[in-house]
Structure formats: C-alpha cells, structure tokens
Amino acid sequence: MKYMLLLLTVLTAGSSLVLADEPVPTESDYYKLSTFETPEGAVVEASGFQMLPNGKLAICTRRGEIWLIENPFVKDIKQAKWTRFAHGLHEPLSLAYRDGWLYAVQRCEVTRMKDTDGDEKADVFETFNNDWGITGDYHEYAFGSKFDENGDMWVTLCLTGSFTSKTKYRGWCLRITPEGKAIPTCSGIRSPGGMGMNAAGDVFYTDNQGPWNGTCALKHLKPGSFVGNPTGFPWYDEPAVQQAMGKRPQEPQSGSRFVIEADKIPEYEPPAVLFPYNKMGKSASGIDCDTTGGKFGPFENQLFVGDQTHSTVMRVYMEKVDGHYQGVCFPFREGFGSGTLGVQLTEQGSMFVGSTNRGWGSRGTAPFAVERLDWTGKTPFEILEMKAEPDGFRLVFTEPVNPETAAAVDSYQMTTYTYIYQSAYGSPEVDHTEPTITAAEVSKDGREVLLKIDGLQRGHVHELHVPGVRSKNDLPLLHQEAYYTLNYLKK
Known part of the structure; x- marks a missing residue:
C-alpha cells in the first residue's frame, strides 16, 4: 500500500512555489x-x-x-x-x-x-x-x-x-x-x-x-x-x-x-x-x-x-x-x-x-x-553501509541526506541484545541494553553520518531504527531498520 507524503517545495530565484501530493515510493x-x-x-x-x-x-x-x-x-x-x-x-x-x-x-x-x-x-x-x-x-x-x-x-x-x-x-x-x-x-x-x-x-x-x-x-x-x-x-x-x-x-x-x-x-x-x-x-x-x-x-x-x-x-x-x-x-x-x-x-x-x-x-x-x-534504474534512498567505529557507527547513504534531519539525534533509535549460546533449541533475545546516541555528524557531501554512541556492546546485535532522516528530496528511507552484529570492537 502506498502512503501519501505531502511534499512542499519552495523554489526561489524566479521559480515558483510547488505544492504536490506525491506517493512515497515502495520496493516495487x-x-x-x-x-x-x-x-x-x-x-x-x-x-x-x-x-x-x-x-x-x-x-x-x-x-x-x-x-x-x-x-x-x-x-x-x-x-x-x-x-x-x-x-x-x-x-x-x-x-x-x-x-x-x-x-x-x-x-x-x-x-x-x-x-x-x-x-x-x-x-x-x-x-x-x-x-x-x-x-x-x-x-x-x-x-x-x-x-x-x-x-x-x-x-x-x-x-x-x-x-x-x-x-x-x-x-x-x-x-x-x-x-x-x-x-x-x-x-x-x-x-x-x-x-x-x-x-x-x-x-x-x-x-x-x-x-x-x-x-x-x-x-x-x-x-x-x-x-x-x-x-x-x-x-x-x-x-x-x-x-x-x-x-x-x-x-x-x-x-x-x-x-x-x-x-x-x-x-x-x-x-x-x-x-x-x-x-x-x-x-x-x-x-x-x-x-x-x-x-x-x-x-x-x-x-x-x-x-x-x-x-x-x-x-x-x-x-x-x-x-x-x-x-x-x-x-x-x-x-x-x-x-x-x-x-x-x-x-x-x-x-x-x-x-x-x-x-x-x-x-x-x-x-x-x-x-x-x-x-528499474531508480536509486532507492537507503542506508548503503553501516560500519563499526571505535565510538559508534558510520552510516553511508545511497543519496545525500537532508542535513537538518540527519544531524538530529532523535532521528535515530538504538537497542542491543544477544542470544544464549546453548545446546537447547534456539534462544530468546537476552541482555538488552539501550545505548545513548550522543551526536550525529553529517559529512560535507551529505552521504555519511557518524553516530557517536555511548554503550556499544561487544557480542550484541545493535538494532537501529532511523525514522527521522530524510533525503535532500525529502523522502524517508525505503527501509528504516538495520541490525549490526558487533562481535569485535574497532580500535
């Protein structure tokens, strides 16, 4: 189902104000x-x-x-x-x-x-x-x-x-x-x-x-x-x-x-x-x-x-x-x-x-x-890469971000957990923590964001949700979830 996003584009230098209802793109x-x-x-x-x-x-x-x-x-x-x-x-x-x-x-x-x-x-x-x-x-x-x-x-x-x-x-x-x-x-x-x-x-x-x-x-x-x-x-x-x-x-x-x-x-x-x-x-x-x-x-x-x-x-x-x-x-x-x-x-x-x-x-x-x-030839707005850093994670995007949304720490949410390594069948999520995202530093070209994080947990899945970040064209991420398995901390 396609949800509707109200896009308001203000064009200056002789351009006009454009108000349009645009469908948010989907996977297809x-x-x-x-x-x-x-x-x-x-x-x-x-x-x-x-x-x-x-x-x-x-x-x-x-x-x-x-x-x-x-x-x-x-x-x-x-x-x-x-x-x-x-x-x-x-x-x-x-x-x-x-x-x-x-x-x-x-x-x-x-x-x-x-x-x-x-x-x-x-x-x-x-x-x-x-x-x-x-x-x-x-x-x-x-x-x-x-x-x-x-x-x-x-x-x-x-x-x-x-x-x-x-x-x-x-x-x-x-x-x-x-x-x-x-x-x-x-x-x-x-x-x-x-x-x-x-x-x-x-x-x-x-x-x-x-x-x-x-x-x-x-x-x-x-x-x-x-x-x-x-x-x-x-x-x-x-x-x-x-x-x-x-x-x-x-x-x-x-x-x-x-x-x-x-x-x-x-x-x-x-x-x-x-x-x-x-x-x-x-x-x-x-x-x-x-x-x-x-x-x-x-x-x-x-x-x-x-x-x-x-x-x-x-x-x-x-x-x-x-x-x-x-x-x-x-x-x-x-x-x-x-x-x-x-x-x-x-x-x-x-x-x-x-x-x-x-x-x-x-x-x-x-x-x-x-x-x-x-x-189809169209590039989706996605997190292309999520890389471990000594003090957090570096996110690389497929398209430049809106710097204001990407620099706001409340645009991101993170929890961590792991699984019991055991002879019994499977495991629930265990050892949950909630790291603190202290800063989101946007690169000059708008393609990367360094998330500085207090509370990285070795051996945990770091589950990241990014509901607040928009592209420079005001699109939300096509997929807002990422799950990084942090077995080893980067020095």
Missing part, C-alpha cells in the same frame, strides 16, 4: 518482480540456478528435475521457453558449471551431467563425489557452492534430523577438488539453507535456528574452523579429518554467549551476521553477491540472502574487524510468491529467485514459484 518502484509461467503440470520448487555459456538458465528443483529456460531475460516473461534437461535426481539443491559439465549437489552425492547429442537432454551422468553418509531422514539436505578460484566446490551437510551426526560427515563442510576428492574443511554446521561467496571469494552459508543457534545466521566457512554446533565432533576421529583439520576443538559451554566462547576456543568462528528472529525472518536460505558492476543498483559487492518463511530477500553489508567478518543486515524485497530458497544474480543484472512451501510454511501462498527481480 525500484525492483520489479516478474513471475515465470512454469510448464503445465510441472512442480518447479526451484532450489538452485546456473547460467550456461549458451545463454540458457538451468534450474534444479526439490522434486529431482533440472529445467532449462532458453530466454530467461525476455521482457515478456510469459514467452520464456522451458525444456526439461534431467529428472530422477534426489532433491538437488545447488547447481554449478565447469568445462561442459553441469554439476548438481544431491542429498547423496555431487553428480555431473552433460548433453552429448544436442537434444537439450542430459544423456551422461557421473558420480563426482559421494564421500558422505545418507539415511532416509527428511532433514539430510546438502547444499553446494559455485567453484572457487582453486576449482573446488564447497558442500555443507545438514545434521541427520538436524540434531544428530551418526552418519558420516553430517554437520560438516567438505571441499570437493577438481579431481573429485573430498577435503573436510569446517565443523559445526547444523541446518544450512544456502551457500555463496562474497566478492573476495570467501565462502559463506546460512544456518538456521536450533541447538547452538539462537537465531538464524550468516557464517563464514574459514578452512579449519568450527562454526558453532559441536554435534559433529565425533568425525574429528576420522584420519582424513585429522590430516586436514587437526585435533578437535574444545567443547563450547552451553548457556554461554558467542563472543565469550570465541575468546576461549581458537577454532571457533562466530556468526558474521545474525538475523534477528521474526524481525528479519525465520529460515535463512540462498545467498548470492552483487558483482554486476551496477546493473542491479547501488549495492555492488553486497550479499543478498533469502528467507524461506518470510518469502523475502535480505541485504547484507560486511567488513573485517580483527580478522573476522561481521556486519549488518537490512530488509530488501518482500512479496515473493512462495518461500524463498534459491537466489542467483547474473552478470546481466537480474536476480532469479526460486521458492517452495512444501514441508515448511511461508508467507508466500503459492506452493512454488520461479521469479525474476530487475532494477
């Missing part, structure tokens, strides 16, 4: 959402995407199919042509491409396939790696990355039942080399929802609320690290793990806090970004990075992360402090047809989003959807 004014018509009778619960060298878009589905869209960027999206490339796979959730092969990460293995006779149907299938265990458990999801600069694919394996690790490498991240060899890389995974790389090529995954996860989070998969859930520790006894990872880390103390345990356990890499439960969603999912060179708007090199329950895509800005990633999440786009799962940005500047609600509830009411998000 900046990012247009289009829905594909899927083939009749097909259930396309799209979980992963891959652009192919011939310009076609490959889509894998939870039902074990792979589809090709011949003209995915066509203006009239209903004219897109679909062809089924493969079927009979076991819930593939990710796709990647290399040297003529399309790779799919199934529950049980990484499979590669190709079409050798040109009929747009895969006719060669090869097992590339199947070094992990599988049972009949519903939760044994496997997600894969694109290939990294070394030619490795990274795979995250959900715990059996999302609680136990009685099957080999459940709760682990493996790297699969170009030769198909598995290298144990990180422990501590619970229930992944997606994987992706940032602009620097570092690999991240989303993990969902549950034991040892107070809320959903974006986590950095740093080789050799432990990312939070010790249920998979028994696999440290495997010779391959000992060779790649060394000895098992110290067990975290249930009931503690993230940063307290990070200070005690050298291998522990705390969550880079926490997604406050209910506020930003309930089931973090697919990840991709905007490396389109401005074709998708002003958010170059930032990550976009889906949420299945809320049927949304979030936006994430990160920085490194003391050698660790940390950062902030913002709302970005809501209104997807079903529960957001797969997210893929292309060099053409389009974002493809696949969604499903089978087995999981979602705000989007359709059973599944395949959609495309395109930037």
